[in-house]
Amino acid sequence: LGYQRTSDHNVLMQPGRMPTQLERSGDFSQSTNASGQPITIVDPTTGLPFGGNVIPAARIAPQASALLAYYPQPNLDGSGRYNFQAPTEVVTRQDSIQSRLTQGVSNRTQMFGNFGYQRTTTDTTSIFGFSDATRMSSLDAAVNWSRRFSPFFSLRLRYQFNRQATETAPAFAGRVNVSGNAAIAGNNQDPANWGPPSLLFSSGLTGLTDGQYVFNRSQTHGVSAEGGLSRGRHYFLFGGGLRRNFFDVLSQQDPRGTFGFNGSATGFDVADFLLGIPSNSSMAFGNPDKYL
Numbered sequence: 001l002g003y004q005r006t007s008d009h010n011v012l013m014q015p016g017r018m019p020t021q022l023e024r025s026g027d028f029s030q031s032t033n034a035s036g037q038p039i040t041i042v043d044p045t046t047g048l049p050f051g052g053n054v055i056p057a058a059r060i061a062p063q064a065s066a067l068l069a070y071y072p073q074p075n076l077d078g079s080g081r082y083n084f085q086a087p088t089e090v091v092t093r094q095d096s097i098q099s100r101l102t103q104g105v106s107n108r109t110q111m112f113g114n115f116g117y118q119r120t121t122t123d124t125t126s127i128f129g130f131s132d133a134t135r136m137s138s139l140d141a142a143v144n145w146s147r148r149f150s151p152f153f154s155l156r157l158r159y160q161f162n163r164q165a166t167e168t169a170p171a172f173a174g175r176v177n178v179s180g181n182a183a184i185a186g187n188n189q190d191p192a193n194w195g196p197p198s199l200l201f202s203s204g205l206t207g208l209t210d211g212q213y214v215f216n217r218s219q220t221h222g223v224s225a226e227g228g229l230s231r232g233r234h235y236f237l238f239g240g241g242l243r244r245n246f247f248d249v250l251s252q253q254d255p256r257g258t259f260g261f262n263g264s265a266t267g268f269d270v271a272d273f274l275l276g277i278p279s280n281s282s283m284a285f286g287n288p289d290k291y292l
Contacts, residue, residue, distance in 0.1 A: 001099045008092045014127045015082040016206035018074050023270055026055030031268065034203060044265040044277065061276030066182035067196060070128060070208060081204065089125045094118065113143040124211075130171035132211040139163045152230045158241075163219040170195050170211040179256055188255035188285040195256055201269045202262040215250040247292040253284035 022030055028041050029052055041050045050056075074083035096118040103111045122134040139162070146156040172178055172195040179187055179197055187197065192213040199208040224241030259278040261269035272279065 002097070004094075004096045006092075006094045010090045010092075011087050013085055014088045015076075015085045016127050017082050017204055018071050018084045018206060019068065019270060020074060020083070024068055024071075026057060026060055026271075026274055027053070028055075028268060028271060029053045031270075033268070039268045041271045042265075042267050044275070055271060055274055060274045063182045063184050064274045064276055067178075067199065067208060070178070070196060071206075072128065084127075084206075086127050086129070087125075088127055089123075091123045092120065094120045108149070109145070109147045111143070111145050114141070116140045126210070127206065128208065128210075130210050132168060132170050134166070134168045136166045137164070154228045156226045158222075158224045158226070160222045160224075161220070162222075163217070165217040166214065167216075168211055168214040170213055172196070172210065173213055184257070187257045187283055188252060190255070193252060193255040193285070197256045198254075198258040199273070200258065200260040201273070202260075203269045205270060212251065212255070215248075217246075217248045219246045220244070249290045249292075250288055252286075252288050254282060255285040257281060257283040 020031070022028070028039060031039050031053075033039050039053070041053050041055065042048065043050050072084060072086070076083050076085060096116070098114075098116045100114045101112065105111060116139070118138045120136040122136075123131055124134070125131045140160075141162075142158065142160040144156060144158045146154065148154040169192075174191045174194065177189070177191070177194045179195070180189060182196075184197060195210045196208050201207055220243060222241060222243035224239060226237065226239035229236040229238070258281065260280040261272045261277075262279045263269040263272055264279045265272045265277040266275065269279075
């Protein structure tokens with residue numbers, strides 16, 4: 001019987017660019033593009049620039065205001081490419097058990113088997129402070145029975161079972177319906193898929209994202225028989241086996257949806273986001289469970 005445990009902690013400082021306090025309120029009078037040049041915000045309803053490069057508070061979409069709450073405040077000088085940094089942590093723990101047993105039933109009969117179990121947990125914290133958890137487990141067991149019926153003939157029977165499972169739970173799964181609270185309709189509302197939609201920005205602003213719920217499970221049952229026959233100077237080995245595999249999947253491709261912003265409406269992607277005008281969007285969910 002053996003047991004082993006390992007624990008690994010890795011921390012990496014990750015930079016990013018977050019909306020400034022002025023940009024959160026719709027004020028782009030001090031914002032610049034990737035080249036460092038001042039930008040002009042255009043009202044998509046009139047085609048004219050907003051006065052003072054400021055979007056009126058009444059025009060800011062409530063969905064954008066709700067999602068902005070998940071963006072941390074800048075903590076670096078904003079003159080460079082990044083204005084924010086935070087530690088991202090990955091904690092991995094693994095427990096494993098191995099065992100083996102041999103038992104002689106008689107002079108001609110013997111039983112032996114093995115059992116192994118391993119469990120790995122990985123907790124990942126993103127730059128937004130979202131903590132996603134992944135749990136992986138595997139089990140492998142086998143039982144063998146062998147008997148020598150005569151000096152010329154022996155038989156061995158074997159049964160083996162193997163099971164592997166992986167589950168990833170996002171930070172908000174079953175806890176906070178971020179999309180629903182932000183009045184974003186049409187995406188999947190299953191509690192396992194709660195969380196923010198993915199936001200993509202062409203200007204280099206850090207995109208809001210979180211992991212997807214995934215549950216995969218595979219298991220195998222196998223039986224086999226093997227016989228050996230000795231005849232003079234020759235030895236014949238013969239046998240066969242039957243194995244049944246199960247593979248179960250429970251996941252969605254893009255249940256919360258993805259919104260991209262490139263500034264096509266106002267001239268700046270963050271301003272498009274505040275007005276609630278994405279340049280592209282996508283979503284994919286339905287029939288999440290497959291049993292093969």
